Amino acid sequence: xxxxxxxxxxxxxxxxxxxxxxxxxxxxxxxxxxxxxxxxxxxxxxxxxxxxxxxxxxxxxxxxxxxxxxxxxxxxxxxxxxxxxxxxxxxxxxxxxxxxxxxxxxxxxxxxxxxxxxxxxxxxxxxxxxxxxxxxxxxxxxxxxxxxxxxxxxxxxxxxxxxxxxxxxxxxxxxxxxxxxxxxxxxxxxxxxxxxxxxxxxxxxxxxxxxxxxxxxxxxxxxxxxxxxxxxxxxxxxxxxxxxxxxxxxxxxxxxxxxxxxxxxxxxxxxxxxxxxxxxxxxxxxxxxxxxxxxxxxxxxxxxxxxxxxxxxxxxxxxxxxxxxxxxxxxxxxxxxxxxxxxxxxxxxxxxxxxxxxxxxxxxxxxxxxxxxxxxxxxxxxxxxxxxxxxxxxxxxxxxxxxxxxxxxxxxxxxxxxxxxxxxxxxxxxxxxxxxxxxxxxxxxxxxxxxxxxxxxxxxxxxxxxxxxxxxxxxxxxxxxxxxxxxxxxxxxxxxxxxxxxxxxxxxxxxxxxxxxxxxxxxxxxxxxxxxxxxxxxxxxxxxxxxxxxxxxxxxxxx
RNA sequence: UGGGGCGUCGUCAAAUGGUUAAGACACAGGGUUUUGGUCCCUGCAUUGGGGGUUCGAAUCCUCCCGCCCCAGCCA
Numbered sequence: 263x264x265x266x267x268x269x270x271x272x273x274x275x276x277x278x279x280x281x282x283x284x285x286x287x288x289x290x291x292x293x294x295x296x297x298x299x300x301x302x303x304x305x306x307x308x309x310x311x312x313x314x315x316x317x318x319x320x321x322x323x324x325x326x327x328x329x330x331x332x333x334x335x336x337x338x339x340x341x342x343x344x345x346x347x348x349x350x351x352x353x354x355x356x357x358x359x360x361x362x363x364x365x366x367x368x369x370x371x372x373x374x375x376x377x378x379x380x381x382x383x384x385x386x387x388x389x390x391x392x393x394x395x396x397x398x399x400x401x402x403x404x405x406x407x408x409x410x411x412x413x414x415x416x417x418x419x420x421x422x423x424x425x426x427x428x429x430x431x432x433x434x435x436x437x438x439x440x441x442x443x444x445x446x447x448x449x450x451x452x453x454x455x456x457x458x459x460x461x462x463x464x465x466x467x468x469x470x471x472x473x474x475x476x477x478x479x480x481x482x483x484x485x486x487x488x489x490x491x492x493x494x495x496x497x498x499x500x501x502x503x504x505x506x507x508x509x510x511x512x513x514x515x516x517x518x519x520x521x522x523x524x525x526x527x528x529x530x531x532x533x534x535x536x537x538x539x540x541x542x543x544x545x546x547x548x549x550x551x552x553x554x555x556x557x558x559x560x561x562x563x564x565x566x567x568x569x570x571x572x573x574x575x576x577x578x579x580x581x582x583x584x585x586x587x588x589x590x591x592x593x594x595x596x597x598x599x600x601x602x603x604x605x606x607x608x609x610x611x612x613x614x615x616x617x618x619x620x621x622x623x624x625x626x627x628x629x630x631x632x633x634x635x636x637x638x639x640x641x642x643x644x645x646x647x648x649x650x651x652x653x654x655x656x657x658x659x660x661x662x663x664x665x666x667x668x669x670x671x672x673x674x675x676x677x678x679x680x681x682x683x684x685x686x687x688x689x690x691x692x693x694x695x696x697x698x699x700x701x702x703x704x705x706x707x708x709x710x711x712x713x714x715x716x717x718x719x720x721x722x723x724x725x726x727x728x729x730x731x732x733x734x735x736x737x738x739x740x741x742x743x744x745x746x747x748x749x750x751x752x753x754x755x756x757x758x759x760x761x762x763x764x765x766x767x768x769x770x771x772x773x774x775x776x777x778x779x780x781x782x783x784x785x786x787x788x789x790x791x792x793x794x795x796x797x798x799x800x801x802x803x804x805x806x807x808x809x810x811x812x813x814x815x816x817x818x819x820x821x
Numbered sequence: 822u823g824g825g826g827c828g829u830c831g832u833c834a835a836a837u838g839g840u841u842a843a844g845a846c847a848c849a850g851g852g853u854u855u856u857g858g859u860c861c862c863u864g865c866a867u868u869g870g871g872g873g874u875u876c877g878a879a880u881c882c883u884c885c886c887g888c889c890c891c892a893g894c895c896a
Contacts, residue, residue: 337896387894398892399892448824578833587831720856
């Protein structure tokens with residue numbers, strides 16, 4: 263094996279697809295689908311599935327469908343249909359005209375069910391839920407046949423039609439597949455195919471009062487759409503014999519189900535139910551809270567679709583249980599934003615400095631590079647004046663030995679501006695630093711000295727007169743531990759400092775015109791984007807992710 | 822203790838019996854730098870355990886250990 267081969271190694275699903283292509287299995291056709299149930303919001307785990315389903319189709323010149331698996335009206339709603347479509351489009355996938363609903367196939371599914379009955383492969387069962395459970399047996403004991411298992415085809419057909427016409431109340435009867443009550447695979451112990459549910463459906467209204475179960479419906483949906491490779495998560499592995507059974511009984515087009523491991527991420531949770539708990543209990547502001555692993559949350563936080571797609575590519579596809587380090591996701595967004603985000607100056611925790619020898623009232627414009635990683639981004643002019651704000655923690659009166667920012671008597675650089683020296687510290691009556699008196703060297707305009715002398719530190723600043731006020735929301739990981747679910751109660755592991763709101767920030771004026779969601783870098787601080795809560799009067803920025811902070815690391819390693 | 826699946830670096834993940842077990846993230850150290858950012862360099866595993874087959878095993882056989890999933894008229 264050469265190194266080039268190693269770099270091109272592919273996952274087991276793509277291996278299957280490539281082999282099928284090579285062998286001409288479906289006439290060289292690749293057709294996949296992403297089949298969400300519209301009962302909640304998409305999260306980054308779904309993004310992994312979407313990138314596998316749709317990404318594979320794209321890579322092999324195939325097609326992909328978006329299909330809503332809406333077979334249970336009790337849990338579903340159009341609200342979710344809309345948000346799911348928005349999120350998938352945002353990720354950058356286009357299913358064109360191939361948008362389908364399981365409910366589109368209800369008639370066809372019903373016909374197939376009658377076929378099953380006619381070949382004595384399904385029967386109407388009158389057992390109650392509790393009785394079914396008793397008859398099913400346990401993991402170690404076989405089940406027993408339902409007393410209704412041997413009804414005649416005629417009776418079954420008659421009963422099924424009456425079920426459909428609404429003659430029987432919810433829960434009184436089911437249509438069951440006649441397979442094997444002693445199967446070691448619980449899924450094969452005469453699973454339910456149809457249940458009675460007198461509930462209005464968001465698309466079919468009251469046309470139906472019986473609804474197909476997942477195992478029966480899903481393989482038919484795939485078959486009807488001519489799906490070649492039906493990828494799903496690993497817990498469906500032992501449903502595959504059932505998937506195959508229905509298609510074999512009906513003798514119709516047979517897609518291949520392939521299972522892969524779900525995504526887990528450190529410091530967060532992926533369970534829809536538990537995320538809902540956070541929303542319902544007000545622990546987060548909503549499904550799109552920037553701390554949520556939902557796609558709407560990540561989007562609001564400032565994650566780009568490109569970064570998420572890059573991430574899903576980097577984590578790979580396999581079958582083993584795994585938990586990906588959140589640091590990888592953070593790396594992906596930093597990597598993307600470093601290349602594309604224009605730089606701005608923002609002082610989050612302002613400390614005023616006065617340049618003693620700079621003429622009062624004078625203002626000059628200095629040239630700033632918009633993005634050192636992208637020459638085409640050009641430059642802009644930024645106003646400089648006598649009174650400025652710098653970051654409070656860029657000054658230490660009694661400095662740490664490795665601190666190389668502003669210190670009394672030490673010269674540092676104001677980025678793209680001048681070399682300054684702190685000559686005096688003004689304090690309030692409590693002894694807190696109120697402002698700094700500095701001097702500047704007029705010969706160092708732009709930040710470099712003609713005599714070639716160097717300074718160790720460069721700090722950012724904004725002009726006090728010109729900067730605009732803003733609120734900045736600093737987000738951190740939602741949980742304090744890598745695996746919140748390992749705790750007795752995951753709620754207890756929520757990070758109380760996952761949101762810090764800073765109200766006195768000052769940003770360079772040009773940043774006020776930014777479009778909501780557009781990513782920027784606040785130099786030396788991190789990547790940010792304007793939040794939709796912003797108004798004309800109130801600018802609000804979300805911190806997507808901080809810059810890598812080796813200074814913080816130095817301080818931490820010292821302890 | 823039925824059935825199914827899975828165990829390779831701290832975390833993901835390659836390897837398809839054949840030279841020193843890829844790569845990425847993380848971590849540690851160093852260089853460059855007008856962002857303590859970026860970038861560059863260096864370091865970082867003998868494959869869950871035992872036996873066996875073989876000239877040769879992460880790959881094959883065998884026994885053991887561990888983890889995950891399944892007893893919805895949810896998906």
